[in-house]
Amino acid sequence: MxxxxxxxxxxxxxxxxxxxxxxxxxxxxxxxxxxxxxxxxxxxxxxxxxxxxxxxxxxxxxKLFTTTALLTLISEGKAELHTPLVAILPEFGVLTPRPMDGGQDPHTKVTLPTPEEKIGQFVDPSLVTLYHLLTHTSGLPAWRAVFEASGAAPASPIQVDPIPREVRWARALAALNEYAFVSQPGEEVRYSDIGLMLLGEAVTRLSGARDLAExxxxxxxxxxxxxxxxxxxxxxxxxxxxxxxxxxxxxxxxxxxxxxxxxxxxxxxxxxxxxxxxxxxxxxxxxxxxxxxxxxxxxxxxxxxxxxxxxxxxxxxxxxxxxxxxxxxxxxxxxxxxxxxxxxxxxxxxxxxxxxxxxxxxxxxxxxxxxxxxxxxxxxxxxxxxxxxxxxxxx
The missing domain is CATH 3.40.710.10 (DD-peptidase/beta-lactamase superfamily)
Structure with a gap:
């Protein structure tokens, strides 16, 4: 050096x-x-x-820590790379089929127009696997305003938030299970925060932990x-x-x-x-x-x-x-x-x-x-x- x-x-x-x-x-x-x-x-x-x-x-x-935790679970046989997400989060497949749209810009937060070739197309969410989430090929959008579904802005970190974390996450998860797709699972690499939020919930359930932090x-x-x-x-x-x-x-x-x-x-x-x-x-x-x-x-x-x-x-x-x-x-x-x-x-x-x-x-x-x-x-x-x-x- x-x-x-x-x-x-x-x-x-x-x-x-x-x-x-x-x-x-x-x-x-x-x-x-x-x-x-x-x-x-x-x-x-x-x-x-x-x-x-x-x-x-x-x-x-x-994301690296979340995916590392998942790979330990796969190594233990708790799941496989190609396990469908709905096998772990059944509620992810309740709303089916799901429409496709253009997503939402993560920086401007502007809702993007649906590409002409995707208008009228639908996706079966049961096709999404852990592999798709790990490789960002799930077809889920890059970003959505999940925070708007979770409740009012949280209190500063030196104050007690009036909305418990469990309530915030339950509201967010309900929204995550209903968002439209932007492409078909396996069709393309499209970086997705939404996919990793769902993957975190999969890690929590597979591990039996109290939450993802644990x-x-x-x-x-x-x-x-x-x-x-x-x-x-x-x-x-x-x-x-x-x-x-x-x-x-x-x-x-x-x-x-x-x-x-x-x-x-x-x-x-x-x-x-x-x-x-x-x-x-x-x-x-x-x-x-x-x-x-x-x-x-x-x-x-x-x-x-x-x-x-x-x-x-x-x-x-x-x-x-x-x-x-x-x-x-x-x-x-x-x-x-x-x-x-x-x-x-x-x-x-x-x-x-x-x-x-x-x-x-x-x-x-x-x-x-x-x-x-x-x-x-x-x-x-x-x-x-x-x-x-x-x-x-x-x-």
Whole structure:
């Protein structure tokens, strides 16, 4: 690796411009070779600097923990890859057939028009399998305003929410079981938060846990010793000074998001969901990645791990394993130098985890780039530059 001063020089121009805080942890061949943090927890006061153990909102990196929990259940024989979702969630198949529409834009929240070729088409929801959910080929929409079905905006994390989490999730699940599809199951790769929210419920029921948080704790966090990872961190006892804030929500929660999940749908259901909600450190995420890189995740059969980290489905530039995003052949946020077998995931708040299996290289990068607003650009370019820089430094 290059000296720490050179890493400081590389990251410095991005702090305060692309994000207020960043924590980076890199493993190679099971050994930590870099762990540092830059920036401030609160860039307005600049009282508390970001530290290696500062916690970040993982956003969609949560999906990796949900799918890892499911793969342990499949390895135990509790289900199979091609088990229909209705075998676990019978209510998912009650409303059938379901129409197709154009979905809803996750950023603008605008309802999209139904493509002409899909008008009048219907889908049998009983065709959706766990494999479809893992590979984002279920035909379910990318996003819907689930939070609107779950109830009023939740109280801030330092207050008691008047709507119990169980009630919020029950309302949301009823809505999830009725949404229209955007394509036929197995037709194409289309990234879907809705699919992962349903997958989280499947994990809960198959595991017999009280909720998804308990299932992930028992099946992923505890076996890997990831003690700095949790849902609903303030309720878990973490101080706000240990957590970086994200953006100001001017429309729904009407406050700076700090100590609660940025994603509206995850917050709307009580902070615990299969697609988002976990908070963690770069170190914990890197250790999770290192377990995958070494093919030694407790409870998952080696052949299933190999299947999960290899290409299963592809549509255009979208390559998918089982839960994992495979590095696209061009324009990847992992840069241009990581090998073709690289797999990982990104999170909307500015987090990412990429694993290059040939070099046993794991890069966990945590930022809160949405602090300046979700439309702020620059994170894609930073991610590409970072991974290319690290590759050259290590090589």
């Amino acid at each position: 290059q000296p720490m001063t050179e890493i400081d020089a590389f990251i410095a121009p991005y702090v305060g411009e692309c994000f207020p805080a960043i924590s980076l942890c890199v493993y190679q061949a099971g050994r930590e070779i870099l762990h540092g943090a830059w920036g401030w927890v609160d860039p307005n006061t600049k009282i508390t600097p970001a530290k290696p153990d500062t916690r970040f909102d993982l956003a969609s990196l949560t 299932a992930i704790q028992q099946r992923v966090l505890d076996p890997l010793g990831l003690s700095a990872s949790t849902f609903n961190p303030v309720q878990a006892g973490w101080a706000l000074g240990d957590l970086v804030p994200t953006e100001i929500d001017f429309t729904w929660r009407k406050r700076r998001i700090w100590g609660e999940v940025h994603d509206e749908n995850a917050d709307g259901v009580g902070g615990v969901a299969g697609h988002a909600g976990l908070f963690s450190t770069a170190g914990d995420v890197a250790r999770f990645g290192a377990a995958w890189a070494s093919m030694q995740v407790p409870g998952i059969a080696p052949e299933l791990m190999a299947e999960a980290t290899s290409e299963q489905e592809v549509t255009g530039a979208e390559r998918r394993g089982l839960g994992w995003m495979m590095r696209s052949h061009s324009g990847s946020s992992a840069g241009d130098l990581f090998g073709a077998r690289t797999y990982g995931h990104t999170g909307f708040t500015g987090t990412s985890l990429w694993i290059e299996p040939d070099k046993q290289l794991v890069v966990a990068c945590m930022t809160n780039r949405v602090y300046y607003g979700r439309e702020k650009e620059g994170i894609y370019e930073f991610r590409r530059a970072l991974h290319d820089w690290l590759w050259k430094a290590i090589s």
